[in-house]
Structure formats: C-alpha cells, structure tokens
Amino acid sequence: MRWITPGGLLRGGGVFGLLAAFPFVERTDWIVNIGVFTLMYAGLATAWNLFSGYTGYISLGQAAFFGIGAYATGITFEHISIGSGYRPFYALPLIGLAVGLVSVPVAWVALRTRAMTFAIVTLMLLFIVQQLAFNLRSITHGSQGVAVPQPTFASNFDRPYYLAMLSVLALAMLICWYVRRSKLGLMLLGIRDDEEKARGLGVRVTGAKLIAWALSVGLTAMIGGIWGYYLFSIYPESAVDPLVMIGAVLMAFLGGKGTLWGPMIGAFVLVPAQQWALTSYGATRLYLIAYAGVFVLVLLLLPRGIVPSLADLVSRRRFRATDRPDVRPTVERVAS
Numbered sequence: 181m182r183w184i185t186p187g188g189l190l191r192g193g194g195v196f197g198l199l200a201a202f203p204f205v206e207r208t209d210w211i212v213n214i215g216v217f218t219l220m221y222a223g224l225a226t227a228w229n230l231f232s233g234y235t236g237y238i239s240l241g242q243a244a245f246f247g248i249g250a251y252a253t254g255i256t257f258e259h260i261s262i263g264s265g266y267r268p269f270y271a272l273p274l275i276g277l278a279v280g281l282v283s284v285p286v287a288w289v290a291l292r293t294r295a296m297t298f299a300i301v302t303l304m305l306l307f308i309v310q311q312l313a314f315n316l317r318s319i320t321h322g323s324q325g326v327a328v329p330q331p332t333f334a335s336n337f338d339r340p341y342y343l344a345m346l347s348v349l350a351l352a353m354l355i356c357w358y359v360r361r362s363k364l365g366l367m368l369l370g371i372r373d374d375e376e377k378a379r380g381l382g383v384r385v386t387g388a389k390l391i392a393w394a395l396s397v398g399l400t401a402m403i404g405g406i407w408g409y410y411l412f413s414i415y416p417e418s419a420v421d422p423l424v425m426i427g428a429v430l431m432a433f434l435g436g437k438g439t440l441w442g443p444m445i446g447a448f449v450l451v452p453a454q455q456w457a458l459t460s461y462g463a464t465r466l467y468l469i470a471y472a473g474v475f476v477l478v479l480l481l482l483p484r485g486i487v488p489s490l491a492d493l494v495s496r497r498r499f500r501a502t503d504r505p506d507v508r509p510t511v512e513r514v515a516s
Contacts (some may be wrong), residue, residue: 192353199346203339212338214411218451223403224428225435225443228361232429234439235389236372237295240425241302242307242400247420248279249401250408254326255319257409268329268409269344272402274431281399289392291386306422313416322494325415328408339408348406349444354400356440359392368392373436423468428453429435430471434478436485445486450474 199219203212204495224246252275255265257268258496290301313320320326359365365389370378379385408414431450436442450471482489 183433184391189331195278196346196350200343203342209338212342214452214455216338216345216485217341217445217455219342219349220403220407220445221428221431222444223326223345223349223352224400224424225431225447225487226356226398227399227403228425228428229437229443230352230356230399231392233432233443234359234365234368234372235392238299238429240299240301240397240422240429241271241304241306241309242396242428243420243422244302244306244427245279245283245397245400246404246407247309247313247416248413248473249275249404250419251254251313251320251326251406252279252401253405254328254414257329269340271407272344272348273403275405276398276402279401280394282298284390284394287397289367291389291393303422306425310416313420314393321415323361323416325413326408328412328414329372330412341406344406345403348399348402353440353444355395355399359395360440364388364391366465389410413502427471430478431474432485434474434482436483436487436489439485442485442487449486 202285204247206212206215224242227240228242231237253268256275276484290298290305294299316322316496317324359368367378367383370381370383371385371388374383404419408419411418414514427450428447431446432443433446433472434442434449435444435446452469478485484492
C-alpha cells in the first residue's frame with residue numbers, strides 16, 4: 181500500500197499553504213477573525229470525525245472537553261507564570277495530552293453502552309461539566325469566569341490565533357489521514373460496519389475505541405485552549421456550550437462524516453454563512469433555524485455528505501465514459 185501519492189501531497193500542501201498565507205495577505209481584522217472561527221470549527225469537526233465518523237458512535241458531548249481545555253489553559257495561566265505572547269501556545273500539546281488521558285476512564289464507562297445510548301450519555305456528560313463549571317467557584321470562579329492574561333503581540337492581533345488554529349487543524353488532518361491507513365483505522369471501520377463481527381474476528385474493540393476517543397478529545401481540548409486564550413475570558417455558558425458541538429457535528433455531516441476532507445469542507449461552508457446571519461440578524465440566534473433547515477436538507481438530499489456524493493457522481497461519470505460502446509467503424513466491421 182502506498183501511504184501517500186505525489187498528487188495527494190501536492191493538493192494537501194497547496195490547500196494548507198494557501199490557508200497559511202491568508203492572514204498575511206488579508207489585512208481586514210474582521211475577515212481574519214472569521215477565518216479564526218472557521219478553522220476552529222473545522223478542527224472541532226475533524227476531531228469529532230476521528231472518533232464518531234470512524235466508529236459510528238455519535239458523541240454529543242465533545243463540547244465538555246472543549247470547555248475543559250479552555251479552563252485548563254486559563255487556570256494554568258493564573259497559577260503558573262508561562263508568560264505572554266507566543267509562549268502560552270507551547271503548553272497546548274501538554275494540555276491536550278493531559279485531557280485526553282484523563283478522559284479515558286470516562287470513555288471506558290460510556291463505551292460500555294450501545295451507540296444510541298452512548299450519544300445520550302455523552303450529552304449528559306456535557307451538562308454535568310457545565311454545572312461543575314458554574315458551581316466549582318474556587319476553581320472556575322463560577323459565573324464570573326476565568327480571566328486569561330492578554331498577549332503582547334506586536335503585529336496583527338488575530339494572526340497568531342489563526343496560525344495556531346491552522347496548526348491544530350493540520351495536526352488533526354494528519355492524524356486522521358494516518359489512522360485511516362493504519363491497522364487502527366481498519367479496526368475502527370470494522371467496528372462501524374459490524375462491531376460484533378469485528379469482536380468475533382479478534383479485534384480489540386474497546387482498546388481501538390479508547391485510542392480514537394483519546395486522540396479526538398485531546399485535539400478538542402487544544403482547540404478549546406486556543407479559543408480561551410483568544411477571548412481573554414472563559415465563562416461556563418460559552419465554554420461548555422452545546423451549540424458549539426452541534427455546529428461541529430452538522431459540519432461533519434454536511435461535508436461527509438468518515439471522510440478526510442468532509443468536515444473541513446462543511447466548516448468552510450457553514451461558518452461564513454453563520455457569521456453572515458449574525459451580522460444580518462444580530463445576536464438573536466435565528467441562525468439556528470437555518471441550521472435546522474440545512475440539517476434536514478442534508479439528510480434528505482445528501483445523506484452521505486458533500487464529499488461522498490461528489491465522489492459517487494465522478495465515479496458514475498467515469499463508468500459511463502468507459503462503459504460506452506465503441507461506435508467508431510473498424511476494419512473488421514467495414515469488411516463484414
């Protein structure tokens with residue numbers, strides 16, 4: 181098996197090269213700000229896809245770990261003098277690793293349920309974490325929130341956060357790409373298709389799911405840490421917000437869950453549309469009606485998402501082109 185083709189490397193490098201150049205070309209702050217949130221949701225959708233898209237277990241509680249990552253970053257900066265500027269970004273991999281490992285016992289309990297029950301359990305986990313954020317005032321300061329030290333960036337303010345979000349998105353895409361082509365990926369896809377059969381064939385079902393879960397949660401926590409540092413303040417209602425994860429899940433479904441590029445494409449479609457709705461209608465959350473409409477349309481028209489649907493369309497056209505009978509006259513036909 182070839183791990184990567186020159187064409188794939190060129191396409192992937194080209195996409196991320198253009199994204200990396202964007203904040204240096206675009207000088208309008210609010211447009212770069214939209215870019216930050218677009219990359220944030222693309223990373224969240226990709227991280228969610230790493231577990232739910234590959235195993236078929238729909239997690240509705242990833243926002244809990246997004247909030248935990250944000251609080252871990254803010255509380256760390258409160259008690260440890262890491263410094264300002266770019267240095268706090270260096271702590272994000274450690275925070276992601278710690279949150280991912282701590283989440284494993286929780287996942288071990290939750291994954292003892294079946295897929296539908298698992299979704300409800302993870303949603304309950306989200307609300308439990310949100311209530312803990314409100315009530316553990318000695319740690320989280322409750323509704324007053326956690327203040328994060330402001331950075332001292334000399335250049336464009338949004339650019340470092342944009343590049344940090346892009347770096348985590350690239351890491352998430354790289355992990356997804358590797359997992360899809362590894363033995364772990366085959367195990368996860370086997371679990372998604374038929375868990376009992378995979379177990380009967382000797383697949384270590386629980387171990388495979390826990391590894392995918394820890395990777396997904398760690399990436400989600402890193403994104404939450406960048407988000408908290410970006411906004412300077414962390415509040416329970418915004419850090420542990422179910423709507424954040426609902427948006428990310430919808431983006432993964434729209435682009436195509438279980439695919440590499442699908443969640444990212446879904447985010448690049450929906451986040452700018454969401455920002456346009458917020459600008460047009462204000463902070464009324466009327467865009468949620470549009471979210472619901474988009475979700476229904478996706479289920480009806482593109483049940484597999486944009487990427488699989490386009491792939492099927494291209495495959496059908498190629499098949500028709502190759503299967504078309506040859507009507508050109510040949511020597512044998514003329515002779516006969």
